[in-house]
Amino acid sequence: MSAVIDKAVEELNGRLAGKGFDGTALFVFSGEGSVVVDGAGARAGEAPADVTLTASPETFGDILSGETSATAAFMTGKLSVDGDMGAAMRLASLLG
Numbered sequence: 001m002s003a004v005i006d007k008a009v010e011e012l013n014g015r016l017a018g019k020g021f022d023g024t025a026l027f028v029f030s031g032e033g034s035v036v037v038d039g040a041g042a043r044a045g046e047a048p049a050d051v052t053l054t055a056s057p058e059t060f061g062d063i064l065s066g067e068t069s070a071t072a073a074f075m076t077g078k079l080s081v082d083g084d085m086g087a088a089m090r091l092a093s094l095l096g
Contacts, residue, residue: 002029002032002033004029004033004057005029005032005033005034005035005044006044008027008029008042008057008060008064009035009042009043009044011064012027012035012037012041012042012064012095016037016041016042016094016095019094021038021039021090021091022039023038023049023050023084023087023090023091024036024037024038024047024048024050024051024087025037025038025049025050025051025052025053025091026046026049026051026052026053027053027054027060028054029055029056029057029060030054030055030056031056031057032057034046036049037091049083050083050084050087051081051082051087051088051091052080052081052082052083053079053080053081053088054079054082055073055078055079055080056078059078063079070088070092070095071092
């Protein structure tokens with residue numbers, strides 16, 4: 001497994017600790033792999049999801065660090081969102 005995916009799983013689980021996400025999201029890290037997020041937390045892998053978010057590892061890193069907002073990344077084309085925008089917005093609010 002990729003160090004990028006390992007770090008993403010760790011960071012996402014830390015952000016989601018004690019919070020419930022009532023959907024399923026798939027984060028696709030271009031060239032690295034993917035992470036599934038659901039009510040049980042984050043884990044490496046793929047699964048059918050309500051929403052798929054695709055970006056470079058650098059863009060996801062900037063979003064998680066707070067350097068870039070998910071909205072700004074989406075509006076500038078650095079983040080692609082496919083599927084349920086409501087689920088994407090609920091997840092964004094949980095991740096802060």
